[in-house]
Amino acid sequence: MGVNTSADNGQPGRRPVRLVLSDDLGRKRMTVGFRALLVLPHFVWLGIWSIGAFFAAVANWLVTLATGRSPAALHNFLSLYVKYATQVYGYFLLGADPYPPFDGRPGYPVDVEIDPPAAQGRPTVALRIVLALPAILLAAAVFGLMSTNSGSSGQFFDFSPLGLAHAAAFLGWFACVARARMPRGLRDCVVWGVGFGADLWAYVLVLTSSYPDLDPAVVLGELPRRSDPIGFEAGEDRRRSRLTVFFRLPLAIPHLVWLLLWSILAIVAAIANWISTLVTGRSPAALHRFLSAYLRYQAHVYAFVGLIADRFPGFAGAARSYDAEATIAPPERQNRWSVGFRLLLALPAWFLAAVFGSLLWTCSFLGWFASLITGAMPRRLLNPAAQALRYMIQLNGYLLVLSDAYPYSGPCRQEAAETPPAAPGAFG
Amino acid sequence: MPAWVSTRHGARRGSGTPARASRRVVWALALLASACAWAWCAHLLWGTIVPGNLHLPHVDARRFFSASLLRRTSSFDRFLDIAGVLGSLAEVVVLGVYACYGHRLMKESAAGRIGTGIMLALLGFALVWLSQAPFDVAALWWERRYHVIHEGYVAGLIGSFLGLGASFIWIALAVAVAMALAGWMRRRWWIAAAPVFAALALLSAFVSPYLIAKTHALGNPVLTAEARTLEAREGINGTPVLVRNRSRTTSEVNAETTGIGPSQRVVLWSTLLDGHFSRAETGVVMAHEFGHVARAHVLKQIGWIALFLIPATALVALATRRRGGLARPEAVPVALFVFVVLGLVTVPLFTLVTRRYETEADWSELRATHEPAATRRVFERLASTNLSDPDPPAWAYVLYARTPTLAQRIAMTEAWEERASR
Numbered sequence: 001m002g003v004n005t006s007a008d009n010g011q012p013g014r015r016p017v018r019l020v021l022s023d024d025l026g027r028k029r030m031t032v033g034f035r036a037l038l039v040l041p042h043f044v045w046l047g048i049w050s051i052g053a054f055f056a057a058v059a060n061w062l063v064t065l066a067t068g069r070s071p072a073a074l075h076n077f078l079s080l081y082v083k084y085a086t087q088v089y090g091y092f093l094l095g096a097d098p099y100p101p102f103d104g105r106p107g108y109p110v111d112v113e114i115d116p117p118a119a120q121g122r123p124t125v126a127l128r129i130v131l132a133l134p135a136i137l138l139a140a141a142v143f144g145l146m147s148t149n150s151g152s153s154g155q156f157f158d159f160s161p162l163g164l165a166h167a168a169a170f171l172g173w174f175a176c177v178a179r180a181r182m183p184r185g186l187r188d189c190v191v192w193g194v195g196f197g198a199d200l201w202a203y204v205l206v207l208t209s210s211y212p213d214l215d216p217a218v219v220l221g222e223l224p225r226r227s228d229p230i231g232f233e234a235g236e237d238r239r240r241s242r243l244t245v246f247f248r249l250p251l252a253i254p255h256l257v258w259l260l261l262w263s264i265l266a267i268v269a270a271i272a273n274w275i276s277t278l279v280t281g282r283s284p285a286a287l288h289r290f291l292s293a294y295l296r297y298q299a300h301v302y303a304f305v306g307l308i309a310d311r312f313p314g315f316a317g318a319a320r321s322y323d324a325e326a327t328i329a330p331p332e333r334q335n336r337w338s339v340g341f342r343l344l345l346a347l348p349a350w351f352l353a354a355v356f357g358s359l360l361w362t363c364s365f366l367g368w369f370a371s372l373i374t375g376a377m378p379r380r381l382l383n384p385a386a387q388a389l390r391y392m393i394q395l396n397g398y399l400l401v402l403s404d405a406y407p408y409s410g411p412c413r414q415e416a417a418e419t420p421p422a423a424p425g426a427f428g
Numbered sequence: 429m430p431a432w433v434s435t436r437h438g439a440r441r442g443s444g445t446p447a448r449a450s451r452r453v454v455w456a457l458a459l460l461a462s463a464c465a466w467a468w469c470a471h472l473l474w475g476t477i478v479p480g481n482l483h484l485p486h487v488d489a490r491r492f493f494s495a496s497l498l499r500r501t502s503s504f505d506r507f508l509d510i511a512g513v514l515g516s517l518a519e520v521v522v523l524g525v526y527a528c529y530g531h532r533l534m535k536e537s538a539a540g541r542i543g544t545g546i547m548l549a550l551l552g553f554a555l556v557w558l559s560q561a562p563f564d565v566a567a568l569w570w571e572r573r574y575h576v577i578h579e580g581y582v583a584g585l586i587g588s589f590l591g592l593g594a595s596f597i598w599i600a601l602a603v604a605v606a607m608a609l610a611g612w613m614r615r616r617w618w619i620a621a622a623p624v625f626a627a628l629a630l631l632s633a634f635v636s637p638y639l640i641a642k643t644h645a646l647g648n649p650v651l652t653a654e655a656r657t658l659e660a661r662e663g664i665n666g667t668p669v670l671v672r673n674r675s676r677t678t679s680e681v682n683a684e685t686t687g688i689g690p691s692q693r694v695v696l697w698s699t700l701l702d703g704h705f706s707r708a709e710t711g712v713v714m715a716h717e718f719g720h721v722a723r724a725h726v727l728k729q730i731g732w733i734a735l736f737l738i739p740a741t742a743l744v745a746l747a748t749r750r751r752g753g754l755a756r757p758e759a760v761p762v763a764l765f766v767f768v769v770l771g772l773v774t775v776p777l778f779t780l781v782t783r784r785y786e787t788e789a790d791w792s793e794l795r796a797t798h799e800p801a802a803t804r805r806v807f808e809r810l811a812s813t814n815l816s817d818p819d820p821p822a823w824a825y826v827l828y829a830r831t832p833t834l835a836q837r838i839a840m841t842e843a844w845e846e847r848a849s850r
Contacts, residue, residue, distance in 0.1 A: 241536050247554040250593040254546060254600035311538040312547035322538050 016115040016208040017082075019195035019219055023096045023109040025187060027176040032094065035173070039092040045102055046088055053081045057205045064206045065125050070117040078205045079114040080104040086112050086198040093169035094182055095190040110191055112198045120209040128206060134366050135200050135212040139163075141355075141362040142214060142384070143193035165193025167355040168409065171348050185410030188220060189352075192411060195219040214363075215383045216411030227415035229332065229405045230397035232299060232390035235323030238382060240310045240371040248305065248368065251312065255301045258315055266294040270400045277401050278339050283331040291400045292328040293317035299326035299393050306364040307377050308386050324386070326393045327414070334404040346399050349407045353395045360388035387411045466735060473731045473781075476788035477723070484839040485846075489818040492804070492838060493811050498818065500574075505817040507570050509824040515563035516772055522559040523765040526552050530761030531751070542607045544757035549603040550596050552764045557592045564588055574815055579677045594639075602628060603760065606741075610755035617754060618741035625741070626734035630688065633726055637687035640695060642673040648701070651710060655694075658715045661796040662722040668693040669714065675699055681813045683713050685720040688727055694718065705809065708802040712793055719792030725785045732781050740770045776826045786831040790840055800845040807834045807841070 031038060060074040080103070087100040090110030100108050124131060144163015162170075168189035172182050196219055199212040217223055244251060273287040283291075297317030303309040303324035313322050338345060363385035367377050394407035489498060530548055537544040568584045571577035579587070605624050610617040646652050646669045655669045674680075674697045681704075683696045694717040700710060720726070744754065747766040751759035794803060810816050811834055817824075818834035825833065832840070 241533075243533070243551065243554075244536050247551065250554060250589070250596050251547065251550050253593045253596045254550070257597055311536055312543060314539040314543045316540070321540075 016210045017199045017202040018113045020111040025182050027097050027182050029180050032176040042088045061206050069119050075117045082198055082201045083112055089194050093165050093190045094172045132204050138214050139200050141359040143197045164355045165190045185408050188410030192216050192219050213380045215380045224412045226412045229329035229403035230394050231327040231414040232393050233325050234308050234386040238376045240377050245371045252305045259301050273401045281333055288331045295397055296326045302389055306360050306385050307367045338404045349395045353392050356388040356391045360385050473728050478788050478791045484843050487835045487839040489835045493818050501815045501817040504574050504815040511563050511567050515560050518559045519556050522555050523768050527761045527765035531758035542604050545607045545760045546600045546603045548760040549599055577678050618745040621741045622737040625737050629730050629733050633688050634691050637691045637693050643670040654711045655714050658718050658796055662718045664721045667721050670695050673698045683717050685717045709806045712803050712806045715793035715796045716789045719789035782830045783832050794844040800841045803841045807837050
């Protein structure tokens with residue numbers, strides 16, 4: 001199963017709030033350059049609309065609480081509001097190129113469809129805001145809070161108020177100005193965040209009782225299949241032992257200490273690998289093997305801590321020894337220019353990895369409670385967490401000069417691994 | 429059964445008997461020699477500077493402490509003692525059950541032989557922590573009720589949980605070492621394990637001072653000068669004296685000697701310096717700690733741990749044979765149970781040793797300060813600030829008293845005074 005797997009049980013059917021994406025990735029440099037200014041009228045209009053939507057939402061909540069169904073007029077008004085907000089943010093964050101209409105009419109390249117009113121359980125309506133809190137936390141990670149007063153420090157474990165969609169839009173802006181085209185991965189990150197935001201708003205505004213789903217395969221539909229030199233495969237089993245979940249962090253401490261010690265050696269090996277690859281154009285087999293084991297071990301530990309996998313991992317980073325596995329191709333020829341400027345080139349990915357880190361640990365934090373209660377990691381948390389970890393592992397593989405393939409930012413499905421079957425751990 | 433089996437066994441019995449007998453003799457002699465060496469080491473560690481013929485006068489606690497204070501300290505300490513006993517029973521029960529069924533958790537590991545053993549050990553101690561949590565909360569409630577601890581319940585539990593995480597590093601290391609040795613040396617792993625564990629204890633003692641948070645240098649110049657004078661009298665010049673900020677979490681007064689060699693230091697709790705204790709009384713406490721430094725009590729206690737580890741690891745090796753030896757992860761829960769039970773059984777011995785060293789530190793302090801009056805006042809104050817029962821019942825004394833009772837300490841002060849006046 002790839003990182004974004006969803007063919008297993010727990011896969012939802014047709015959702016009442018669906019993203020409709022018809023963007024062709026082409027961007028006009030002029031409108032991209034002035035995007036933040038061009039969108040201002042829309043933000044003013046959205047603000048005015050929000051005042052009306054607030055009162056409509058309160059009325060909708062009261063009526064739905066009383067009758068068990070959202071009234072058609074309020075439902076239509078609020079649906080239109082959600083659609084408009086989606087289009088505005090889709091435009092602002094470079095998820096689409098055309099200037100959006102002011103009335104939320106359908107047909108925009110980043111749009112949502114919302115089903116007509118359906119019966120809703122009154123208890124969930126009554127507690128809607130409380131129930132929405134976990135989804136709001138997730139939205140903060142995948143979409144972002146608007147208070148971008150502090151950026152990322154570039155570390156994996158920092159919580160970034162920026163959010164994935166905003167971070168992807170920031171990076172995408174440079175790409176669009178340079179190439180007049182939004183990279184697919186960054187566009188998908190933006191749309192993932194915007195689509196989840198629409199799902200959340202529809203839930204909060206009592207348009208649907210269907211809980212927001214962060215699984216990228218659900219938000220975006222079919223994901224691109226990729227066969228990267230460095231990939232990540234999560235296991236299919238979502239069952240979790242409540243005992244090891246409860247003590248997950250203390251159990252991970254020996255691994256974290258061991259990983260820290262190993263990291264010191266890995267940094268030295270990575271420098272040696274960088275120099276060798278710069279000279280010969282190919283990573284030496286011994287260093288590649290050692291650093292691959294380190295990267296696999298890192299994936300094992302993060303997957304264990306992040307509840308992407310359940311079992312206690314080994315300490316050697318042996319290939320195919322764990323339920324969540326980094327797949328690393330054998331040494332390949334690398335572009336010397338890309339090797340020489342590796343650290344500089346990795347900066348944008350580093351920035352995005354910080355945001356993915358927030359997403360991973362938010363999913364893990366919520367997944368901890370869910371796993372403790374239900375004995376299983378929810379698919380809607382597992383798959384986003386696995387996507388985030390996949391990106392972080394790809395970035396680390398890139399930094400360790402194991403491959404010159406740039407980390408793919410968007411959610412994707414990983415094709416079969418290319419890891420040699422009997423690759424040992426670093427210590428035998 | 430095929431005929432050759434009995435033939436072979438018979439042949440081996442016939443030809444091997446003298447060799448086996450001589451091997452047994454060698455083993456018995458080696459065991460005897462080891463026991464003698466063990467006893468000799470214990471004898472060396474047992475010795476103190478307190479005169480062997482010192483006669484402690486009987487001290488009636490009511491002479492020094494009011495009846496209401498005696499009632500209060502007795503009530504305070506008994507609850508904690510009983511909670512401690514119940515907690516220990518819970519620990520034994522939990523580990524007993526874990527020893528029977530813990531191996532079923534092996535399926536939760538993808539970590540290979542040693543990694544799985546580490547996981548089982550960590551989970552075992554995690555369950556112990558869980559079983560102790562209600563007793564810890566009850567003890568915290570009691571201490572808050574008596575205004576000895578000011579820490580909140582959530583902070584207390586989080587602190588305890590974080591402490592568990594820190595201890596997991598040492599547990600993981602110890603299990604990894606033991607299992608690696610067991611894989612290599614099979615049944616004789618314990619012979620190498622005891623010194624390795626003692627080395628780990630040394631390492632832990634060395635690094636522990638660096639892990640104490642919220643410390644700063646002793647700022648008061650008068651006390652600093654007093655410390656230098658006392659160090660010189662005890663012959664341990666240059667021992668750093670630090671202050672640990674504990675005023676926010678407790679009103680208890682204490683000081684500790686930690687570390688070995690270059691890491692050794694005396695740490696005074698800030699509660700000692702908040703003005704309730706006079707300069708002379710603070711000097712008494714510092715001199716007591718310098719007594720620990722001068723007599724190398726940290727090292728001696730590690731020596732006792734090493735002596736304990738030799739029979740303990742041998743018993744663990746024996747107990748885990750039925751599960752295939754400690755090389756196999758399924759034996760780890762049994763090993764935990766045996767080790768912890770041995771630890772609990774030997775608690776009275778360890779408290780006895782600790783009390784002996786505390787007595788020696790008290791004697792060393794009296795020799796350095798010549799301040800019996802200030803020393804007596806310190807002990808009187810400890811009853812009211814720490815609510816230490818001056819005269820606990822025998823069972824509580826044997827199990828939990830890590831220092832002599834306040835009555836015994838005052839009696840020793842009087843005995844010293846009497847000797848000094850001769």
